[in-house]
Amino acid sequence: MEYQPRILDGVISDALKRFPAIALDGPKAVGKSATASRLAGSVFTLDNPEELAILRADRGRTSSADRPVLLDEWQYDPPIWDHVRREVDHDRTPGRFLLTGSANTNDAQIHTGAGRIVRLRMYPMSLAERRLDEPSVSLGQILADVSVDIEGTTDVSLDSYVREIVSSGFPALRHGSEATVADELDAYLTYALQREVPALGSMFRRPQALLAWLRAYAAAASTTASFESIAAAVTKESRPSRATIGDFREALAQLWLLDEIPAWAPEGGELNRLGNKPKHQLADPALAARLLRATPESLLGNRTRADTNRNYRSLKNGPLLGSLFETLVTLCVRCYVPPFGHQVGHLRTHSGDHEVDLIVESPDGRVVAIEIKLASEIDDSDVRHLNWLHEKIGDELIDKIVVTSGKFAYRRQDGVAVVPLALLGS
Known part of the structure; x- marks a missing residue:
C-alpha cells in the first residue's frame, strides 16, 4: 500500500535533529511503523521472535547500527527502554534512537525516560x-x-x-x-x-x-x-x-x-x-x-x-x-x-x-x-x-x-x- 504522508513526518524529522531518542506512541495499526521506518537508518522489529532473541543476546547491536535505530514495538522487550535511556546518558548526540510502541507499559521497574526520551503521540489520520x-x-x-x-x-x-x-x-x-x-x-x-x-x-x-x-x-x-x-x-x-x-x-x-x-x-x-x-x-x-x-x-x-x-x-x-x-x-x-x-x-x-x-x-x-x-x-x-x-x-x-x-x-x-x-x- 502506498505510504500516505502524515503530519508527524516533519515533526519527527525536526525532533531527531534536536533530541537523542524519540518514542512514537499510539494504538496498533495507526501507522507508527510505516512512518518511523521511512526515517530510520536501521530497524529492529521486536515483535519478530528471531530479531527479538538476537537483540536480547547482543544489546550492543543498537550502538553499531546505522542511525536513527528504530526499535519497533519496543514493549515486547521492556528492558530495551532502559537500555536506550542508559545509551542516551552516555551519548546525547541527536537522532540516535526511534522507538514505537502500541502499549504503554506500566511496569514500575521501567524508568519514565524523562529528560532522555521525548515522547510523541500518533493519532489516526485526520x-x-x-x-x-x-x-x-x-x-x-x-x-x-x-x-x-x-x-x-x-x-x-x-x-x-x-x-x-x-x-x-x-x-x-x-x-x-x-x-x-x-x-x-x-x-x-x-x-x-x-x-x-x-x-x-x-x-x-x-x-x-x-x-x-x-x-x-x-x-x-x-x-x-x-x-x-x-x-x-x-x-x-x-x-x-x-x-x-x-x-x-x-x-x-x-x-x-x-x-x-x-x-x-x-x-x-x-x-x-x-x-x-x-x-x-x-x-x-x-x-x-x-x-x-x-x-x-x-x-x-x-x-x-x-x-x-x-x-x-x-x-x-x-x-x-x-x-x-x-x-x-x-x-x-x-x-x-x-x-x-x-x-x-x-x-x-x-x-x-x-x-x-x-x-x-x-x-x-x-x-x-x-x-x-x-x-x-x-x-x-x-x-x-x-x-x-x-x-x-x-x-x-x-x-x-x-x-x-x-x-x-x-x-x-x-x-x-x-x-x-x-x-x-x-
Whole structure:
C-alpha cells in the first residue's frame, strides 16, 4: 500500500535533529511503523521472535547500527527502554534512537525516560491527511497568534463526513468496501480484547464483559457521563464492579484505545466552579460506530441501536451522529495541535450552564476555545458559551472557533471564526 504522508513526518524529522531518542506512541495499526521506518537508518522489529532473541543476546547491536535505530514495538522487550535511556546518558548526540510502541507499559521497574526520551503521540489520520479537501485555516497559526484569514469554501458534505466516521483513520483498515472495513474493525476489537488486554498482565479473563462495557462507553462518547451510569447501561450479567471498571480503563488506555479529554484547569481566579470529569472518547470514531453497529444510513436517519436501546439513550447528548462528529473533530484537532507544550481539554461548569467542547492551551497559558456543531449554519445560540468565556478571560483567549459541517469559512461580527471541518488544518 502506498505510504500516505502524515503530519508527524516533519515533526519527527525536526525532533531527531534536536533530541537523542524519540518514542512514537499510539494504538496498533495507526501507522507508527510505516512512518518511523521511512526515517530510520536501521530497524529492529521486536515483535519478530528471531530479531527479538538476537537483540536480547547482543544489546550492543543498537550502538553499531546505522542511525536513527528504530526499535519497533519496543514493549515486547521492556528492558530495551532502559537500555536506550542508559545509551542516551552516555551519548546525547541527536537522532540516535526511534522507538514505537502500541502499549504503554506500566511496569514500575521501567524508568519514565524523562529528560532522555521525548515522547510523541500518533493519532489516526485526520481529515487533512485523508485529503478530503485542501485546508484553508491553520490551527497552528491561530495558536501562534498569527493573523489568519478565515475564508474558504468546501464541497465536502455531511454524507462525506459520515462516510469518514465509519471508514476509520487507521491507514491499513480504511481501504475496501463498507463491509470489509466493518469486518476489519471487528477483528481489530476482538484482537485487542482477547489477546492484547491479557498480554498486559490483566487478571481479567471475560472479554465479552469487557466488550459490553466498551460498547456502553462508546454510547457515551463526547459526554462526561459518570462511570456509574455507563456501567448501569450494561446488562446485569456483564455489569462490572467499580474496581473492574478501573481495570478496564487502565488496560484500554495502555493500548491507546481510550482517549479521554481531561477537564481544563486554568490557573488564576477568572473562572471557578469548573467540573473535573473527563470527556469520554475512543481513539477513532469508527471504533465507536462499529461497537454500536452504526452505518452511514442509520446515522443519517438516527436509527442506530444506541438510539433505540433505552439503556444507552441516557448516556448521549442528542443523536449519535452529533457525538461521533465531535469525536472526529477532536481527533483532527489533536493531530493539528503542535506537539510540544500544548494541551487539549474541555470546559464544563459544575452546574452545566456553560460548556466549551475543546480548549487548546498554548505553552504560555492562553487558549483557543472550540465549539463543535453538526449543523451547517450557525446562529447566536451556538456561540454563546464562546462569548461567555471571552468575557471571563479576556485577552487570555487567543481565538474562538465553531467547527461545522457547512460549506463556508468566515468570521462573524462577534469575532467567532466559523470553520468547516474539511477546511481546518495544522
